[in-house]
Amino acid sequence: MNGAHRVVIVGAGPAGVRAAETLVATGVRPVVIDESARWGGQIYRQPPADAGFDRSKSTLYGFEAKKAEAVHDTMAKLLPQIDYRPDTLAWACEPNRLDTLHAGRETSVPFTHLIIASGATDRIVPLPGWTLAGVYTLGGAQVALKAQGCAIGSRVVLAGTGPLLYLVAYQYVKAGAQVVAVLDTSPLSRQAAAAPRMLNQPSTFAKGLYYVGWLHARGVRIERGVTLDRIDGDDAVSGIRWRTQRGDMRALDCDAVGMGFGLRPETQLADLAGCNFHFDALNRCWIPERDAAGRSSVRHVYLAGDGAGIAGADAAELAGRRAALALLEDIGVAWNQHHAAKLEHELGRIAAFRAGIEHAFAPPDNAAQSWPDDLVVCRCEEVTAGTMRACIRSGLATEVNRLKALTRIGMGRCQGRMCGESAIALLCAETGKPPAAVGRLRSQAPIKPIPITPMLYDDGVQVQPEEAHDE
DSSP states (O other): OOTTOOEEEEOOSHHHHHHHHHHHTTTOOOEEEOSSSSSSTTTTOOOOTTOSOOOOHHHHHGGGHHHHHHHHHHHHHHGGGSEEEOSOEEEEEETTEEEEEETTEEEEEEOSEEEEOOOEEEOOOOOTTTTSBTEEEHHHHHHHHHHSSOOSOSSEEEEEESHHHHHHHHHHHHTTOOEEEEEESSOHHHHHHTHHHHTTSHHHHHHHHHHHHHHHHTTOOEEESOEEEEEEOSSBOOEEEEEOTTSOEEEEEOSEEEEEESEEEOOHHHHHTTOOEEEETTTTEEEEOBOTTOBBSSTTEEEOGGGGSOOOHHHHHHHHHHHHHHHHHHTTOOOOHHHHHHHHHHHHHHHHHHHHHHHHTOOOTTGGGGOOTTOEEETTTTEEHHHHHHHHHTTSOSSHHHHHHHHOTTOSTTTTTTTHHHHHHHHHHHHOOOGGGSOOOOOOSOSSOOOOSOEEOTTSOEEOOOOOOOO
């Protein structure tokens, strides 16, 4: 560590790895905390060391294999110069302290400077049947393929919208899985209209076109501009139904559905750290405020990668470096100003491309208006659309945290990661207010489930849970 400075990085994806690399180059030894067993993040996720299968990087990552290998190799070389803590959940954040959990042991990690590179998760728009066994997020379908070496089913439908929809379809078919259809809720006309903006990154745009053409050449059914109606099944998925852009009903038999409507940032740690937020119309969600260098509104807390706004893996690497440079400046370490300006220029170029992506693959507008009352919106607490509507229409809830308090939406295991945006969407549909006016779900610790069984603390003391008492 550099004198009295204790730097902690949360996340060992592209942003976290490049931030660590930049710091180490100046003699700073950061603590790098990551929830996964191996570094790489979601986009460059590595199979477990004892996976029991062998797939090359070119097979796992396709066109991005060299980038994945570069991130993996960089982190491997950094290991002797950092305090790396894999399989470690950062579940709470207070001023100058993180609470973490590893192998049942709770550890408080003090910091003077914190870089949060927490990544993103799938955006979900619920529909009837989405809680059936056999329904996965697109990210979950990717994890199954990369980390477990298996597909989510034998007849798979991938549905929703966004570049990840086509990437996962390409990866599944290339791995030998049967993808019977790709159902995109965004119309082709919208995607074509956004093409000029996406040409800011011509190679990335070309890859997307290649994935679509490759899938067509292999007979994968692709329909655009669809309206998803329901996922059929009793206890598990048996099929899916949708309406075409002309309004005709279609159906397919399948035993698994991968679903996602773009990505949303993981912002819980930034919230607990005290960062200010604003509603971002492009990302369609609340994101923490930061300057061009990655500084948040909280002194010595920095934000990088998709956890601060969706921009993709390339931008995450750049943002990780830029946030580390900002940190170095704040602790008085000299660095190349020209390099920082170049990073910001590249990030600006990618931002223009991302604006095109977000416009091309926008999630369905006003989907909440058509949700049936018995649709489970919050699967953790089994809160239905009807329960929320009754609460809103009674006048008791016009703000999302009030709705949470009265219905328990967002209080379950996912802490609102799957249902929070849906709650906001329903509030907007019922009240006519814009998303920025109905508030955002406030994060609570623990941001992810932790055990209630005895945990070991730093001093080795085992803490027993309180005995239960009958009422």
